[in-house]
Amino acid sequence: MNSEKTPDALKGKADKKVFIKTYGCQMNVYDSDRMNDALTTDGYIPTDTPEDADLVILNTCHIREKAAEKVYSELGRIRKIKDSRANAGKKTMVSVAGCVAQAEGAEISKRAPVVDLVVGPQSYHRLPELLGKAAGGEKVVETEFDIQEKFKHLATPSKEAVRKRGVTAFLTVQEGCDKFCTFCVVPYTRGAEVSRSVDQIVGEAQRLAAAGVREVTLLGQNVNGWHGQGSDGREWGLGELLFKLAEVDGIDRLRYTTSHPRDMDDALIAAHRDLDILMPYLHLPVQSGSDAILKAMNRKHTRDDYFRLIDRIREVRSDIALSGDFIVGFPGETDKDFRDTMDLIEKVTYGSAFSFKYSPRPGTPGATLENQVDEDVKSERLAELQALLASQQAAFNHSLTGQKINVLFEKGGRQQGQLSGRSPWLQPVHVEAPSELYGEFAEVEILAATANSLQGKLIQN
Template identity: 60%
Template sequence: MHEPRKLYVKSFGCQMNVYDSHRMADTLAKEGYVETQDPADADLVILNTCHIREKAVDKVYSELGRLRKAKQEDGRDTIIAVAGCVAQAEGAEILRRTPVVDLVVGPQSYHRLPELLAQAKAGARPVDTEFPTEDKFDHLPAPSAAATRSRGPTAFVTVQEGCDKFCTFCVVPYTRGSEVSRPVLKIVDEARRLVDQGVREITLIGQNVNGFHGEGPDGKTWGLAALVERLAQIEGLARLRYTTSHPRDMDDALIAAHRDLPVLMPYLHLPVQSGSDRILAAMNRRHGRELFVDIIARLRDARPDMALSSDFIVGFPGETEEDFQATLDLVDQIGFASAYSFKYSTRPGTPAAGYGAQVPEEVKTDRLARLHARLEASKTAFDAGCKGRRFDILLEKPGRLPGQLIGRSPYLQSVVVTAPPAGIGELLAVEITEVGPNSLAGRVVEHQDVEDRGLASDRPLAAMEA
């Protein structure tokens, strides 16, 4: 009897890549591959790559260098594949630059992996970065129950891919293509299957997820609010989230869904990128600061315990100190529970790459440090405001010490609890007793499985308290 072949998949970048990596593993499981966490033990290594920033691309080539060295030293006949957005953007250039790579596959062609692997084993070094007419989701197999359970009680479900916004700094429209949304019933079927296999929390993902416009069962186009309302009816689904959103697509119906659906978590990642109207216009964001602030006010009016996360870019071409101060002022005005901040990175082929007035690297470094400090202060204030509150915590994994369990709050904070024997995937009401820099700690105040509540609290988190 032949031993199963081993598969190692490493994901870079966004949640979409994590989802895609799982689907590739599910596809290859049908071909006799089992996952391993050790690349040295693998017969097939897939790097699922991100092209959003220059540093992310550098990481991929650095990883390929390590794999080349290890392959030479071990003498293993390991197949190495590059997938994802770097594959889509650079295609055959990857093969030229790194001879150790055996195949290149873009994000729309994962369902063709078995065929591409057969070509690679025959020495063909295939490159598939087309945007095929068929829907890859129709060809990707569902994960086995064992695979779903091994990934824990939370799962991603892709509902939309691509982006039509064409922000001047972003490569996504070129690597992921134009916006395409999956049919509602196919998403519902996938979500129901995951819940039947033990998933309690689902995050809907897409490059522009709140721009979802899928075909509904009535033949009409449904928006994200209607999709979320339908998913909320799945028995056993305790939590729903979605990411990543664009301010232009936060419509009234979606804001009302946050008010009306307890299963929809009171935590939203809504990238703004800058607090300066001048820079937002140069980025082609197609919204200004006032619209963003108004959306947040309406969300908090609909759901007073709403918390916000965001993305920021510093050092965009032409950004002045005044523009940067506008970003700092916005952070103070909104009060973010969490945020991600980056230095502007020139991406070849994007309009901003050709802009004049590129900001010096030392200025970008200084501004990033100042913004990071301001965002950290905002996060620290939000976390401190959670002490003494009661949240429903979704248990995800054992802690480091006996009797410890680690879960997530409605705000995605890591929470360590000492609990009586409880299963992964249960929801426990927990009072937060300690606040650390990277996690919270709490005590169980009731031990019950909560089906219909996202947040247990004796009072709202009014205006973030930040």
């Protein structure tokens, strides 16, 4: 996290520093940025280390295994920093935010007295107010659900803040989920699906473009389930929203994540066909290739439904690269179920994917299911599955060798005189290029590929 110049209006007031450690998904990255924006008006400036922070925030994620225990372990380290600063006469406030905060609530304050404030994802707009209460000695726990209220009070980032973050940006359009997959904690920590209006989203996109952002990724726990009020009073779907955002001057690329197969409607598929600004990359998690496991997961689609959907998407956009999520070892998963998943991966082929061993999440139906799979079996299956996914990703990357592609340069590269950017398919691309190309697009010939990135050279015009 980079420090920013303090706005003139806050000079003399901005003598407090905040360190935010962000775990998990892109939504948390977005939320951390919004917390920084809200705290700027309260006199805080970001710092890269907790040791010199007056406020430390852990923005947590509940998806990964033993997420809560990892937070408590981190709080043990933060306590030592807080004690050390106290000995030097400096006060440190500590806050736990995010989905673990939502799920654990007051239990965090009981187990970790170092914590002054526990705040759920829907209350970040109240952060300065809640910190004021905590500064007065009150142990504050705020985990109320009111996403619409949060949307109303999203802090508008300053142009300076946006420019510091770069030429790409996340933009939340939707939060929460109504799908209630049996393995997932999101409906319990983020709440029901709520969508921002078209005017709110377009307004934020315009502000981002005015600050120099060239690529926007729309975010939602179930982003293609977005249904927001349009400027004409109708309820719009994500496909219609993408066409509207394509009209925003200065935005040259659009992406969205994370999607559910059940919400890929005709209008959204048409957007992939008709909008060049919509990148040919789609994250569309299937989780399993077994109908029996999909039913146990409450996914409400079958493997054949998924196959037919992929065929429709590839029919309108032949160069699209697919990404996915896979859970190995869900309760009751047999060898045949696992083989069905491997078969699906072989037939679909992915440009990239995320895969995990199933681990029970307290409060979810999956945690109470019988026939839990042995950990050693999970590990063996995951290793086999990840090897297949890695080979497909490497093959896709190598297929781009010799091609000429458009790259948006986002930052300095690993080596002197190098810039790094992203391909249309989201791979990092490293190129020897002048610094003047930062924030610009350029045509690049791909010379080599690794498992995770591409190497290229500028095509001189």
